[in-house]
Amino acid sequence: MASRPTISDVAEASRVSISTVSLVMNGKGPVADATRQRVLAAADRLGYAPSRSARGLAARRTGNIGFVLREDHFRQSEPFYTRVFLGAEFEARRRGLYVLLSTVPDPYDPARHAPRFLTEHSVDGVVVAGGVDATLLEQLRARSIPFVLADYAWDDSPTVSADNRSGGRAVADHFVAQGHTRVGYLGADPEHPSPAERRDAYLGAMAEVGHPVPDGWVVTADGPSDRQTGALNAGLLLDRAPRPTAVFCANDALALGLLDAASERGLAIPDDLAVAGFDDVDGAALAKPPLTTVRIHKETLGETALGLLAEGLTGAVEEIPPRTLVPTELVVRASA
Amino acid sequence: MASRPTISDVAEASRVSISTVSLVMNGKGPVADATRQRVLAAADRLGYAPSRSARGLAARRTGNIGFVLREDHFRQSEPFYTRVFLGAEFEARRRGLYVLLSTVPDPYDPARHAPRFLTEHSVDGVVVAGGVDATLLEQLRARSIPFVLADYAWDDSPTVSADNRSGGRAVADHFVAQGHTRVGYLGADPEHPSPAERRDAYLGAMAEVGHPVPDGWVVTADGPSDRQTGALNAGLLLDRAPRPTAVFCANDALALGLLDAASERGLAIPDDLAVAGFDDVDGAALAKPPLTTVRIHKETLGETALGLLAEGLTGAVEEIPPRTLVPTELVVRASA
DNA sequence: CGCTTCGATCAAAGCGCTTCGATTTTCGAC
DNA sequence: GTCGAAAATCGAAGCGCTTTGATCGAAGCG
Incomplete structure (x- = not known):
């Protein structure tokens, strides 16, 4: 042959x-x-x-882009970052690039866990999705490997994230339009910048229309952003008197937990309590009742990050815009 | 510098x-x-x-291995293939190889969706995880790109899969040990060879010990292997009189659906009905009650497939063993 | 002591492509 | 027609590595 x-x-x-x-x-x-x-x-x-x-x-280019993800993010059952990856892969294909996926454990030991492409120079640039150990980012910088963060922020490195602020504002507007004036907030994972942005935009918008949220109704749990944490901390809002009539949760996992807690307490959704989340995960539409939430276009996040990186590689790396927002979209379902 | x-x-x-x-x-x-x-x-x-x-x-080798996965398998919330991939990545790292992950849609149009490495010759071999369109496999064969299947079988191509038979037998043995003599089976996805192997081993083992399973208690649904299908078809077993005292489900998703259906009917698990699944997905341990199941070591599946492929690449490709089994393990929890 | 053998090392020929500077062609303007 | 500039094409020098066949000593042998 x-x-x-x-x-x-x-x-x-x-x-x-x-x-x-x-x-x-x-x-x-x-x-x-x-x-x-x-x-x-x-x-x-x-x-x-x-x-x-x-x-x-x-x-002297490899045509490869590294995609770094924390291992627990990759194997978690909600396929958030999986979809970010798919978006990146899609964009890479359009540009004739290959994506090398590499997961890193957390905590991260730079000596043992460093992705191979770091030492082997087998990528032209890297997309880092979600929070990773800062040491890794420092390593990238030290070796002057260009990188773009997706759904995370670190120092003044180029970042692509969902438009958390307008999402938070949209929820506030929606609550107000539904006649709510006494609303609360449930958050978690204080380290990640996104929840904070969502909260601030939401609280700001409520204050602007004359219905500021009292401190007692703003709960930020000290755990991970998951369903259990949501259910566990829901009591801090639900068992209070008076109780808010609507609650915005920093993400869908927490919101689903809140729904669990509300159901245990026999509260009717949305009549006794309106609930909104953020992300629009697969489970949101299947919840009982279906969850009103702010949709993040996960694939777009990955596409955009890879696109910016690729552009940067063919020009001046310094010119990658430091902060790029991907639009979000309020999806109104039955829960609010 | x-x-x-x-x-x-x-x-x-x-x-x-x-x-x-x-x-x-x-x-x-x-x-x-x-x-x-x-x-x-x-x-x-x-x-x-x-x-x-x-x-x-x-x-004239690339040092790259392609990893092909159906897109819906990749983004599904149960991270089964994700973990197979992680295992493959791990083994690749040990061998100094890179893994290029490529998803293909289903249905698959060979002209439009063919993974790039197929035409670009950018991999030395391919691991195919889970069921994919046969056209893709034919393409691989036509271009004489060596490949190994993981958790699937096609023609006489080399395959790595879980030891479904001994898993099915283990469940039968366990049921018998618990004193059950009247047992049933719930399956789905008739196209995939694995469920069939589990079923046959299970039914065979029950027959051997003198408690053959009557046809009426062997249900194979015509849908996908998921929780909904399980719940939907559970009635065919649960609403029968007499009803089996124990049911083996071809996988955990179906088993969880069966638990849902049992709970709706007010059946006590495992007293009224013992339930066992297969896979040991993340949700199995969290189910109420925790699910007895057969554990598949997903990472080992990927590791083994990649290892065989890599070995084959350095020698005669024809010598990759056609069928390799990865051991399974019965995990007894509260449901049976 | 000369000759073979074998282990250790090396020189050089590519692998298939990009890219720079040189060369040839084309074409409009005169 | 002729000339010069612009457009089109080409030759050749690498890029950093693997691999083959050759070379070179030192050890083993009769």
Whole structure:
């Protein structure tokens, strides 16, 4: 069986030099239209695809992008980051790049857990999704590997995140439009910047329309942002007298926990208590009642991050915009 | 800043030729121990890591392994294949290989959805996890790209799967040990070979000990293997009179659905009805009551598949064993 | 003591591509 | 027609590594 065709096979078949074939394959340089067609036709006929190794060697780029994710985020059952990854993969495909997924444990030991591409220089840049140990980010910076964060923020590194503020505001507006004036907030995971933004925008918007949220109705639990934490801390809002008539939760997991707690207490949703979340996870639409929430376009998050990174790689890395927002969208279901 | 060190920097620093450095870095050829040490020390001191592109070009291997997964399997909330992937990644790391994850939609259109590495020759081999469209497998075969299936079977291609038979037998033995003689089976997804193996081993074992399962108590739903299907079809077993005292479900999702249905009917688990599943998903231990099930070591599945593939690549591909089993383990919890 | 053997090392020839500078062609303006 | 500039094409020099065949000593042998 004939071995895989090379650039010179194509050159020969289309009667041009390999330089010209290279120019055509990369869409560079001035090439006569007729020549271009001829080369492309020959390449197609021969089933030619440039060798990534050779290309990488000659052009001193790898064409690979690293995608780093905390291991527990990757294997958690809510496929949030999985979808961010899919978005990145999709965008990478459009740009002819490959994505190398690498998970890092938490806590992270830089000596033992460093992703291989860090030492092996096998990527041109890295997308970091979600919170990771700062040591890793410092390592990236120290080796001057360009990176973009998705759904996280660190120092003044370029970041892509959901538009948490407008999402928080949208929930407040919705509550007000439904006639609520006495509303609360349930949050968790104080370390992550996103919940804080959601909270501040929400509280700010309520205050603006003359219904400030009293401190007692703002609960930020000290645990992870999950359903159990939500259920556990719900009491701090539900067992109070007076009780808020609507609660905004920093994310859907907490909101689902709050629904559990409300159901245990025999509260009718949304009549006794309106509940809104954030993220629009798969389970939100299946909840009883279906959860009103702010949708984050997870794939778009990944797409955008990878796109910015790729753009930055072909130009001045310093020019990656420091902060990019992906729009959010209020999805009104039965819970509020 | 000095650019990245190359093999000749190491050669110079350790006063040998680059050939020798190459031999050392690859652990090949006869090299004096003193020389080896000297080279390794120099490499370490300079922070040298071989360029993958150069290596790939010269050795005409890429050092990449493709990992193919159906998109819906990847983004489903139960992280089964995610963990298979992690296992593969882990093994790849040990062997100095990279894994390129590629999802394919279902249905699969070979013209539009073919993973890029298929045409770009950017992998040395492929691990296919779970069921995928046969067209893809045919494409792989046609291009003579070696591949290993994980948790699936097709034609006579090399396969790694959980030891479904001994798992099914273990459940039967456990039921019998608990004194059950009138037992049932609930399955779904008739296309996948694994459930069938579990069922056959289970039914066979029950028959052997003199308690054959009547046809009426063997239900195989025509839908996907998920919780809803389980709950929906549970009635076929639970509303029968007489009713079995124990039911083995082809996987945990179905078992959880069966638990839902049992709880709706007010049946006490395990006193009125004992239930066992298969897989040991994350939710199994959290179910009410915690689910007795057969554990599949998902990471081992991926590790094994990648390992076999890698071995095959360095030798005769034809010699990959056609069928490899990963042990399963009965985990007894409260439901049976 | 000369000759073979074998272990250790090396020089050089690529692998398939990009890219730079050089060369050839084309074409409008005169 | 002729000339110069711009457009199109090309040759050749690497990119950093692997691998083959050759070289070179030192040890073993009769």
